Amino acid sequence: MTRRVLLGLWTALLPASEREPLLKRLDVDVPTGGASWALAVAQLSLIPVWALLGVSYTRGVTGVQAATILATERPPTFAETMLASVALGPFAFVFSPLGLVLEYVILTGVVRVAALVASDRPTGDPLVTLAAWLRRLTSGEIRQQRRLRALGPWRPDRILPQGAGLLVLSSRDKPDWNERVTIEHQGAFYRLVRQEDRPHDRWSDVAYVLRPQEPGELIRSLVRLDPAAESPPREPPEG
Numbered sequence: 001m002t003r004r005v006l007l008g009l010w011t012a013l014l015p016a017s018e019r020e021p022l023l024k025r026l027d028v029d030v031p032t033g034g035a036s037w038a039l040a041v042a043q044l045s046l047i048p049v050w051a052l053l054g055v056s057y058t059r060g061v062t063g064v065q066a067a068t069i070l071a072t073e074r075p076p077t078f079a080e081t082m083l084a085s086v087a088l089g090p091f092a093f094v095f096s097p098l099g100l101v102l103e104y105v106i107l108t109g110v111v112r113v114a115a116l117v118a119s120d121r122p123t124g125d126p127l128v129t130l131a132a133w134l135r136r137l138t139s140g141e142i143r144q145q146r147r148l149r150a151l152g153p154w155r156p157d158r159i160l161p162q163g164a165g166l167l168v169l170s171s172r173d174k175p176d177w178n179e180r181v182t183i184e185h186q187g188a189f190y191r192l193v194r195q196e197d198r199p200h201d202r203w204s205d206v207a208y209v210l211r212p213q214e215p216g217e218l219i220r221s222l223v224r225l226d227p228a229a230e231s232p233p234r235e236p237p238e239g
Helices: 002-013 016-025 032-044 046-059 063-070 078-094 097-119 126-151
Strands: 158-162 165-170 182-185 188-200 203-212 222-224
Touching: 002 016, 002 032, 032 046, 032 097, 046 078, 046 097, 078 097, 126 203, 158 203, 165 188
Parallel strands: 182 222
Antiparallel strands: 158 165, 165 203, 182 188, 188 203
């Protein structure tokens, strides 16, 4: 039970792009919706706490603090002390570290409730979403660098006949090649059968096995295979 509750709270904080794959991997039913509502209620319940702390903070602004805030060398008058206590005190609390933390939690709770009412779907916490985005960005760059090291330096595509089709050996992945794309080479049209890595000296080639396009197959997207027109891509700097 405790595990389900903790997982529910964690998934309620995650963005949808991270939450959905995690829920598919888990072997238990996670109450994400209920946990999101509980989080929202807990966050909104901090509004009176924020207000009481603000009042306490305001009362703590003494005459000495008023003189500091007003940047005067003489002792503050009663009116200046009241100005510091009534106006500058709450303003200072709003931008104090504690005030900013409470305001963030309360505002995200308001957004969470609005999203649940509007779509009945949890909304990820902005800071958790930012951390997840940075993690994906970092891990994606690391995977890309590893991939480039495995493939080695850029080399022109090698096109070899393979039965009625073609075998294209490339030093780089072709993300726009898939089974739905028509590939044109020297006036003939082909479709991708499969993609695999094959050894090439110390590195690897990306092997694309192509078959002739069948009569009547629609051309939804067309790419042209012309190694003579290729130029080395601009690689990201290695970190």
